[in-house]
Amino acid sequence: MKHTTELTVRDDFTIDQPLHLYTETDHEVWRSLYARQTALLEGRACDEYLAGLHHLDMGHERVPVFEELNQKLMAATGWRIVAVTGLVPDAVFFEHLANRRFPVTWWVRAPEEMDYLQEPDCFHDVFGHVPLLINPVFADYMQAYGEGGMKAEHLHVLPMLARLYWYTVEFGLIQTDNGLRIYGAGIVSSKTESIYALESEVPNRIGFDLTRILRTEYKIDDVQKTYFVIDDFDKLMSDTRQDFTQMYLNLDGLSTFKPTDILAQDRVINKGVTP
Numbered sequence: 001m002k003h004t005t006e007l008t009v010r011d012d013f014t015i016d017q018p019l020h021l022y023t024e025t026d027h028e029v030w031r032s033l034y035a036r037q038t039a040l041l042e043g044r045a046c047d048e049y050l051a052g053l054h055h056l057d058m059g060h061e062r063v064p065v066f067e068e069l070n071q072k073l074m075a076a077t078g079w080r081i082v083a084v085t086g087l088v089p090d091a092v093f094f095e096h097l098a099n100r101r102f103p104v105t106w107w108v109r110a111p112e113e114m115d116y117l118q119e120p121d122c123f124h125d126v127f128g129h130v131p132l133l134i135n136p137v138f139a140d141y142m143q144a145y146g147e148g149g150m151k152a153e154h155l156h157v158l159p160m161l162a163r164l165y166w167y168t169v170e171f172g173l174i175q176t177d178n179g180l181r182i183y184g185a186g187i188v189s190s191k192t193e194s195i196y197a198l199e200s201e202v203p204n205r206i207g208f209d210l211t212r213i214l215r216t217e218y219k220i221d222d223v224q225k226t227y228f229v230i231d232d233f234d235k236l237m238s239d240t241r242q243d244f245t246q247m248y249l250n251l252d253g254l255s256t257f258k259p260t261d262i263l264a265q266d267r268v269i270n271k272g273v274t275p
């Protein structure tokens with residue numbers, strides 16, 4: 001994380017986007033990441049993501065001005081982005097989502113981190129997450145997730161709900177008439193993974209299954225071993241609309257699944273190559 005001593009951080013962890021702190025290097029990094037990913041995503045990202053990217057029309061030459069993105073975002077779905085200095089506490093994050101505010105890291109990764117980054121930066125947060133917030137169904141899903149997060153925190157079952165975020169919002173795939181496509185932010189913002197997630201023989205690709213996902217561990221330091229595939233965003237929304245409270249109680253204490261596991265019940269779209 002960049003040093004942020006001169007920034008005033010509010011109680012809700014937001015700051016004003018410090019436009020004066022971006023260097024020419026930051027803009028260059030943004031420019032090359034943007035060019036690289038948009039070239040890769042044609043034919044790989046789902047139509048909803050690409051439509052959002054097109055609609056936002058965020059500058060590809062320089063780091064976007066968040067307030068300018070907010071004009072379009074607010075008009076489309078009532079969402080807006082708020083600048084933060086890095087990861088925020090879970091409760092704060094959920095509160096923002098529940099109020100249709102998406103926290104985005106203001107700073108841009110260093111040039112030597114083009115391919116791999118330990119924590120989310122501005123490119124991941126903005127390029128990865130914001131385009132789908134233009135989609136009305138996905139916009140509702142993210143708000144519902146924020147509300148669900150607050151509840152899960154009270155029930156002390158956050159690790160379960162976090163798996164759903166991981167396997168949908170960050171690393172989700174979607175089935176389309178033209179084949180599998182990407183919608184997860186962790187994939188669309190990564191060169192390696194936007195190719196690997198669709199084209200590699202290594203990972204499993206399994207049909208979306210809510211209770212299964214709530215029990216499935218994930219890896220944060222490598223490309224995924226399993227991707228879950230949704231049919232469409234309406235179905236994702238209807239599958240997750242129910243109150244999870246009873247499900248949490250039923251799942252409490254049950255064993256978890258490893259990222260590589262394939263279960264008898266799985267709707268297997270592609271069985272990965274076992275390492």
Ligand code: PHE
Pocket residue numbers: 141144145147148149151164240241242243244245
């Ligand atoms: N319906 C879920 C609950 O009751 C909340 C949720 C909605 C979670 C959408 C994720 C996505 O907890």
Ligand code: FE
Pocket residue numbers: 120124125128129170185186
């Ligand atoms: Fe993310």
